[in-house]
Amino acid sequence: MTRETYLLSRTALPNSHTLDVYRAHGGYRALEKILKGGYTPAQVIQLVKDSGLRGRGGAGFSTGLKWSFMPDPAKDPRPRYLAVNADESEPGTCKDRVLMEKDPHGLVEGVLIACFAMRVQAAYIYVRGEYRLPHDRVAAAVAEARKAGLVGKNILGTDFSCEIFMHKGAGAYICGEETGLMESLEGKRGHPRPKPPFPAGFGLWGQPTTVNNVETLQNVPFVIDRGPDWFKTMGTPKSPGNVLVGISGHVERPGVYEVPLGLSARTLLEEYAGGIWKGRKLKAWIPGGSSTGLLPASAIDVKMDHDGLREAGSMLGTVSMIFLDETACTVRAMKVISRFYDHESCGQCSQCREGTQWLAQIFARLEHGQGRMEDIELLSSLANGMAPAKTICALADAAAIPTHAIVKNFRAELEAHVTHKGCPLADAHAPHELEEAHA
Amino acid sequence: MTKIILDGREVEADPKKPLIAACHQHAAHVPMYCYHPGLSPVGSCRICQVEVKQGEMPARVTVACRTPVAEGMIVNTEAPKAHEARRQCLEFLLKNHPLDCPICDKAGECDLQDYSFAEGQGQGRSVEPRRKLEKRKSLGDVIVLDQERCILYSRCVRFFEEIPKKAQLTVAGLGSRSYITTFADRPLEGNYQGNVADICPVGALTLKEFRFQARVWNLTKAPSTCGECSRGCSITVEVLRRQEVKRLRPRPNPQVNRYWMCDHGRFSFDGLNTPGRLAGALVRGTRGLEPLEPHTALDALANLMRVHGAPLVVASPWLTQEEGKLLAALAGEATFVSPPPSALKDDLLHTGDPCPNRRGLSELGFAPLAAAEALTKLAGQGFALLVGERIGALLGREALATLPAGLRLVVLDTHPLDVPASELELGVPNAVERTGTWLNVDGIEGRLSIARSAPPGVAPLTRTLEELARRATPAEAAR
Numbered sequence: 001m002t003r004e005t006y007l008l009s010r011t012a013l014p015n016s017h018t019l020d021v022y023r024a025h026g027g028y029r030a031l032e033k034i035l036k037g038g039y040t041p042a043q044v045i046q047l048v049k050d051s052g053l054r055g056r057g058g059a060g061f062s063t064g065l066k067w068s069f070m071p072d073p074a075k076d077p078r079p080r081y082l083a084v085n086a087d088e089s090e091p092g093t094c095k096d097r098v099l100m101e102k103d104p105h106g107l108v109e110g111v112l113i114a115c116f117a118m119r120v121q122a123a124y125i126y127v128r129g130e131y132r133l134p135h136d137r138v139a140a141a142v143a144e145a146r147k148a149g150l151v152g153k154n155i156l157g158t159d160f161s162c163e164i165f166m167h168k169g170a171g172a173y174i175c176g177e178e179t180g181l182m183e184s185l186e187g188k189r190g191h192p193r194p195k196p197p198f199p200a201g202f203g204l205w206g207q208p209t210t211v212n213n214v215e216t217l218q219n220v221p222f223v224i225d226r227g228p229d230w231f232k233t234m235g236t237p238k239s240p241g242n243v244l245v246g247i248s249g250h251v252e253r254p255g256v257y258e259v260p261l262g263l264s265a266r267t268l269l270e271e272y273a274g275g276i277w278k279g280r281k282l283k284a285w286i287p288g289g290s291s292t293g294l295l296p297a298s299a300i301d302v303k304m305d306h307d308g309l310r311e312a313g314s315m316l317g318t319v320s321m322i323f324l325d326e327t328a329c330t331v332r333a334m335k336v337i338s339r340f341y342d343h344e345s346c347g348q349c350s351q352c353r354e355g356t357q358w359l360a361q362i363f364a365r366l367e368h369g370q371g372r373m374e375d376i377e378l379l380s381s382l383a384n385g386m387a388p389a390k391t392i393c394a395l396a397d398a399a400a401i402p403t404h405a406i407v408k409n410f411r412a413e414l415e416a417h418v419t420h421k422g423c424p425l426a427d428a429h430a431p432h433e434l435e436e437a438h439a
Numbered sequence: 440m441t442k443i444i445l446d447g448r449e450v451e452a453d454p455k456k457p458l459i460a461a462c463h464q465h466a467a468h469v470p471m472y473c474y475h476p477g478l479s480p481v482g483s484c485r486i487c488q489v490e491v492k493q494g495e496m497p498a499r500v501t502v503a504c505r506t507p508v509a510e511g512m513i514v515n516t517e518a519p520k521a522h523e524a525r526r527q528c529l530e531f532l533l534k535n536h537p538l539d540c541p542i543c544d545k546a547g548e549c550d551l552q553d554y555s556f557a558e559g560q561g562q563g564r565s566v567e568p569r570r571k572l573e574k575r576k577s578l579g580d581v582i583v584l585d586q587e588r589c590i591l592y593s594r595c596v597r598f599f600e601e602i603p604k605k606a607q608l609t610v611a612g613l614g615s616r617s618y619i620t621t622f623a624d625r626p627l628e629g630n631y632q633g634n635v636a637d638i639c640p641v642g643a644l645t646l647k648e649f650r651f652q653a654r655v656w657n658l659t660k661a662p663s664t665c666g667e668c669s670r671g672c673s674i675t676v677e678v679l680r681r682q683e684v685k686r687l688r689p690r691p692n693p694q695v696n697r698y699w700m701c702d703h704g705r706f707s708f709d710g711l712n713t714p715g716r717l718a719g720a721l722v723r724g725t726r727g728l729e730p731l732e733p734h735t736a737l738d739a740l741a742n743l744m745r746v747h748g749a750p751l752v753v754a755s756p757w758l759t760q761e762e763g764k765l766l767a768a769l770a771g772e773a774t775f776v777s778p779p780p781s782a783l784k785d786d787l788l789h790t791g792d793p794c795p796n797r798r799g800l801s802e803l804g805f806a807p808l809a810a811a812e813a814l815t816k817l818a819g820q821g822f823a824l825l826v827g828e829r830i831g832a833l834l835g836r837e838a839l840a841t842l843p844a845g846l847r848l849v850v851l852d853t854h855p856l857d858v859p860a861s862e863l864e865l866g867v868p869n870a871v872e873r874t875g876t877w878l879n880v881d882g883i884e885g886r887l888s889i890a891r892s893a894p895p896g897v898a899p900l901t902r903t904l905e906e907l908a909r910r911a912t913p914a915e916a917a918r
Contacts, residue, residue: 172613189610194482194505345614347591348483354531357615361567378564385527389499392482 005258011102019144022105030224044117051228052240057213069200080208082123087176090289092320095244096214100134104141110217115162129171173344178211192393236262247273250325261305280325288317291398293405335363341399352396355386369422452508459503470554473592474504477698490518529559535570545642547655579626589643595635664885666795667704671879672696676890684708717866719896741910747822755827756794759875765904776833777807799878822847831856868893
C-alpha cells in the first residue's frame, strides 16, 4: 500500500538543498500565499490550529496553540523571538538532520511563516555542534533566501521583515531542552530554567519566545499551502499528518521514513525497515528515543501514536525506534543509556545529578557481574525518587522511565545477571563488543 | 497581601516573594539549600518540596521556592508525599557526600546534617564509590573550598554575581562531574568573601580563620552590632567557652546590612581578645602605676573634678549613646577622636567612616577632632579625661607620652596606657562586654549586648560614670 508523503518529497531530488530546486517544486508558495494573499497573523495561527499539527520535538503539544500563547504586540511591545530547536540529540533520533541536509529551504520557509504568524522579527536556529553539514546547508539556504529577498527587510516587497540567525551548539544534550537552549543561546551554561515563567512570557533575554522543533516547522508550509483539511487526511484524528521515524538497531534497512501516525510498530519494522536482520528474532525495542524505555517483543503490535504508546506504558517521544535482536543484552543497553544520561545531566537538581550517576553505576555493576538482587528494587526506588516532575526539566524523567521499563519488562534478565555474576549473553557477543564492554 | 492556607491556618503572604518565604515567616519548617532569602531563587536543590492545592486542580508536590503565592492556595508542608519527596532528595544528596562530619567545621550548624537528622533515613543504600575531588582548595586569603562536601547549590556563585556584583565563582563541569571553582583558578578578592562561608549550606566553603578553631556547639552567641564603620551592621558575636571571641557573623537586618557584612568587620575581633586587660584601676605612685581599688579610684577622680572643675573629655567614637549622655553631663568640653576615613569605602556596606557612633555622639554635642588636633588641645589643658575603648590607640601611645607631666590626665580604657601624664587609669569593658546603643550613619539604632563578661573589677562604663557623677556633685547639693 502506498501512503502519501510530503516531508521527504523533495529529499531525493538532485541538489534538493538549493533554492532553484526548492522553488521548482512548490517552495515558498505558502509564504507568498500568506504575504500576498492578505492573510493576517491570526488567520495563519488559526490554520495551523485547525490542522491539528502537534510538535515533533517529543512532547507533542499543539503547535497552533503554542503560537497563540505569544502576547499580543499591541499590549506587549517587547521584542519577540522564535528559537528553532535543531539540537537533535536524543539517542536514536536523526530525522531533523535529513530535513536540514536535504531540504533546508523548507525549514527557512517554515520559520518565516511562523515568524509572520507570531509577529516575530528575529529567529535563531540552534543547531547541535556535531551537525556540521546540516548547519552549513541551512546557513547557505538562509544566505540564498536573503539574496532572493526572502529573508531580511521587506520580504517579497511587503512590510514583513524577519532576520534568521544561525547558532551552533557545543554538543550538550541538555541544550536541546527548550529553556536550556535559550540559556545557551544567551551565552550561558545550558542550565534549564524552572517554569513558570514560561518562554512565551519570559524567554530569550527575558522576552516573549517560542521554541519549535525543525520537523514541526517543516510541516507548516505544507499546512498553509494545501490546507488543514488535506493535512488531516493523514495520521489519526488526534495526531494528524506524517512524522519522520528514525529506525536503527538490528534491522535490515535502518533509516528515516515518513509515515502517518497510527500505524502499528510491526508495520514500521516489517514494511519499512525490512524486519530484524540476519533472520533473527526481535527481543526488545525502543519506540521513541532512548528515554522512552525498552519494550518487549510482545508489544510490537502497539499503535504508534501518542495515545497508543501511553497505553503501552511508554511514549511516542521523537518516534525514533531502536530494535534489538535476540542476541542483544537489555542490561547492557541500559548500561549504555544510563551512562548517557549521567554524562549529559546538567547537574542542577539533586535527583538528576546524583540519580543518573547512581543508575549508571548500578547498571554497570550488574552488567559486569557485581550486581546484587536488592539492586533491582533499588533501581525502581531511585527512579521513583527522580521522577515524575521532581526536577526542573525532564532529563531525570528521561533516565527514570527506561529504568522502570527494564525492571518491568526484563526483570528476569536483570536477575540472571545477578545469579550468573555477569552477562549470561556474553558468549554470544562479538569479540569486539566484549572488549568494549570490559574496557 | 495574599491570603493562603498554610498547614490549616489562614495566613498572609507577600505576593512578591516565593511561597517558601511565607512558610518561613509563619514558622512552617521547610528545608532549603539553594534558596537564600537574600539571593535570587533558582529552584535546583529540590528539597523544599511541599504539597500545594490550587483551585480545582489536584494537589501536587512542588518546590516552595519557585512557587508564587496565589489567593486561596492550600499548602501542606507536612503532607506524607512532601516528606517522601524530601527524604528521596536527601538520599541523593548524601550519595556522594563524604560524611566527614566529625572533622567538619560546619557540623552542628550544617543544613545537610540537620535535615538529614530530621527527615533522612538512617542508612544509606549506596555501595558505589564516592566522588573524589579536591578536599582543601585555597580560594585566596579568606576561604577554603572542600569540593567533596559541596552539594552544588550555587549560593556562593549567586552571591558574588548579585551582591558585590562581580562574578568570581562558577560551576564547572557537567552533571555528577560538576564542581565549584573560580574563574581561571584566580584567588577570590574583595571585602565580602567571608559571606560565602556563612551562606554555604554545608561545610564546603569555610573560613581559613575559623577552620579547626572551635566546635560550634561550644560557642555562645549574642546579638550585637559591628563597630568597624558607621554602617553598624547587625552581627552575632560568638565566644568560645565564654572567653575568646572566635567569630563575628552577620545577623539579618533588612534596614542595615540585609544578610551580609564585610571581611574587615568580620575579622576585627583580634582587638577584642588582646590579653593584658586593665582589670580594676591604677594610680600613679612612687613606683609608677600601682593597682588601686576601683571605688577608691573613683573617689580620687571625683576629687580631681571638684578641685579642677569639669575636664576636657576626649572620647572614643565607640562610646554608646547611654555612655555619651552621662559623659557629656560631666564634661567641660566634650570631643571625640575622628580617625581619617578608610579606603575600604564601597557602595555596598562599608561607609569609609571608622566611627560607629559618630552620628550619636555628634547629636549629643561631642565635637569631632582629628588625633593631632586632640593632642594639641590636650597639651594646653590642666585636666583631661580620655574615655572609651581604643582611645589610647586612636591618639597614639607615643604621642600621648609627650604630653606635659603637669597635665592631670585620667584614662578610662580597656588596656593600661601608662604614659607619664596619666595619673589615674580605670578599666572599661569593650564592645562585646557591655550593652548600649550606637546610631549608624542613617540614624538607625544598633544594639550591643553582652557576649562575655568583662574582666574582674571592670564595671560597665555607664555605672562608673553614674558613680562618678554622684561623687563629684557637692555633698550639699546631693542632700
